[in-house]
Structure formats: structure tokens, C-alpha cells
Amino acid sequence: MISTNELDFIKSRLPFWEHMTELQIRNLETNISKVTYHKGYNLHNSDHECLGVLFVKSGELRVYILSEDGREITLYRLLEGDICIMSASCILNSIHFDVHIDAECETEAFLLNISYFGKLCDQNVYAENFAYKSTVERFSDIMQAMEQILFLSFDKRLATFLLEEIDKNHSNEIHLTQEQIAKYIGSAREVVSRTLKIFQNRGMVTQSRGIIHVTDREQLEDLLL
């Protein structure tokens, strides 16, 4: 059973709460569980059954697509407070593609199980509407990721990524390997390595074992003009 505080957290993330019946709310409480995923755990792919809706409490989930030869393209990442709807995509009849979801670090979440959520969406148009609306919100993220991949030259993509990371971390240090960065922005390690070397020669970054220091933010921003 989850605590009152935890239930409040979930309530704050479900805008259709006031449109739920007392029975639906009571059943919700008994269909929520706490889950913890270890770093690297693959919690959703094309073979898995659908889990349900995840409410991220701490950590990070990464949603990506995978080609037959194993190339990964990151669509978006989910952080504390975010809701993962693609892990419930089997109840969205109009979704006909497969995504993969990995925990990028130790991640705690609340899981609203799929059989409850499926029934709720059948019974309550506000819940169904929430599911589709949440999907469309991610749709915009995905389109932006795709546009970057298709249209931006690689140095701009890497500069955008580095700037987003230091903003997110509130620090000029980025603790990611070239391999990880390549995965995040849908490229190859060699291309990341080559471009980082160019950035380093221009004095924008320095690199030491697994850490990238952004030393000249303005120059990176100038790349995006």
C-alpha cells in the first residue's frame, strides 16, 4: 500500500482526478505499486507485455527506437515528476510502432498497472483523453529530436546537447562517455570523438577520463547562430 503523500504525488499528476468515481479512485490505490529499476535495465521493448503507466519518482528513463542492426535513436528522456505513457502504449489502439525504454540510472517509480489503466480508459473518457494528450506531448519532443537528426549539421547537434547537459546539471562538467553521447544524439562514437577534438582545439571544451568540461559556453552558443 502506498502512503498518503505518495498518493498526493500521483494525484497531482493526473489532471482528470476530479472526473473519477469513488470506486475508480479506490481501485487505483490498490493497483499502484512501487518499482525500482537498476541502471541499464530494459523495462519495455517490442517483446514485453505492456507494463502500465509509470510516474517517475527519481532517476531517469530513456525512450528510444532500435534498428535491426542495433542502432539506437533516443526519442526523449523522463526525469523526476514525468509520466511515462509509452509503457502503456498497448492500450492506445492507434500506436503501431515499438519503442524501447531503459533506466539510465537507479530509477524509482510508481507503476499503475495496465489492466486497471486499460479498464479506466474504457470507462472514463477523461482518462483516455489524458493518455492520448500525454502521447501527443511526447510527439513534439520526438519531432524535435528527428528534425535535429535530419537537418542539423553534426557540430550544431553536439553543441546543443552539451549546452542542454550543463544547464540540466547546473555545472560545466558532463559525466558521459563519447559512446553514451553518441547514443543520446543518434550518431557514432567516432563522429562524437572527432567533433569533440575540434571543439577542444578551439578552446570550447577540455576532456579528461569520462568527463567533459565546457570551458567556453559562448563559443558553443555561437555555433547555433
Place this chain on the structure above:
Amino acid sequence: MISTNELDFIKSRLPFWEHMTELQIRNLETNISKVTYHKGYNLHNSDHECLGVLFVKSGELRVYILSEDGREITLYRLLEGDICIMSASCILNSIHFDVHIDAECETEAFLLNISYFGKLCDQNVYAENFAYKSTVERFSDIMQAMEQILFLSFDKRLATFLLEEIDKNHSNEIHLTQEQIAKYIGSAREVVSRTLKIFQNRGMVTQSRGIIHVTDREQLEDLLL
């Protein structure tokens, strides 16, 4: 004013009809107009105001994204009976990207104007749900187009396109220029030209002024294995 037959056509495409009030239905009838777009007409882009929801009666609309340097990536095409929701995307608060919509040939449609549809979605959760659901349906098309662009080798993409065209046309002839094909599948004319020449040398297609004849369907299909 539109005829009873025409209203039936629209009704058949709105699954939430039974959840509309009499007033909403009466207002719908006075907020629908018939529109005709000439071939090549750009009916939606990032500068335009939102038009509203379009119900395609005949012809073809193409939805695409455009890069700063003018490259086009086709997301999907809409044919007779299809509904265009992206021309009403301004009422979907969670859509933050711009698409362009062109008429690919003379196209007739019914237009449900945006101010009526916006109000309807505010008042009627079933209408709002329909709007988001229709968007998510297209989302799947878009993901498939993107996956093809990102992951498939070009000969497979071209073979897939040619096979879809002959199925759609119920004919082995495709009346499209190499330039048009390049636009549809997000490539360059030169790449299309080169690959078609390879297909021709292998006896899969023949080409004459603006027409491609598929002469060996099975060989094209074998490319996709």
C-alpha cells in the same frame, strides 16, 4: 450550406457525433464550408493562421516538414475520406512543431472552421479526445516514415515506395518525376536517379518520360527480405 449527403459524409467521420448536443450539431452545419485547392497550393505553414479540420472529399494533401535550407521530409499523405487534423494543430496545446501542407493535385474538401472546432473541444471532451486520437494515429505514420529514413538503406526505401505506389494506383505505372519521388521519401534527385538506373539494369523497372513502369514486382519485393 451543405447538402444532407455531404453532412452524412462528415457525420460518418466524426465518431463522437452521438455525444454532441443539438446546438453543437446545428452550429457545426453553419461552420462547414466547401473548399477547393489547386495543385501545389500551400494551405498550411508556420506563418499561416490555423484553418481548421479538413475532410478530404477528393484529391490528395501532403504533410511535410521543412528545414531552414529548404529540404522537405514527407510525413504522410491524405486521400479521399481522410481527416486532416494538423491544419487545426493550434488548438492542440501540446503540439510545438510546424508542419506544411500542400495540395498535391486539385483537392476538394470540407473545412470545419477553427473557431468552431476550438470551442467544441473546450466544451466537449469527446471532441477533444477525437482530436488527440487522430493526431496519435498520424504519429505512427510519422514514426514509420522517420524509421525508414534513419534506418533503411536507400534501395529498400525506394522499393517500398514503388510497391506502395503501384498498389495505390492499381497499375504498374507510376506517373512521378525523380524530383517528386525524392521529395516524397526525403532524399535527393540524384540518389533516386542512380538507384532507379540500378533497378532498370536488373530488369525491375523501365523508365520513359515521367513514367516509371514496374516490370518485375517480385524482384522489388525480394529487396525487402
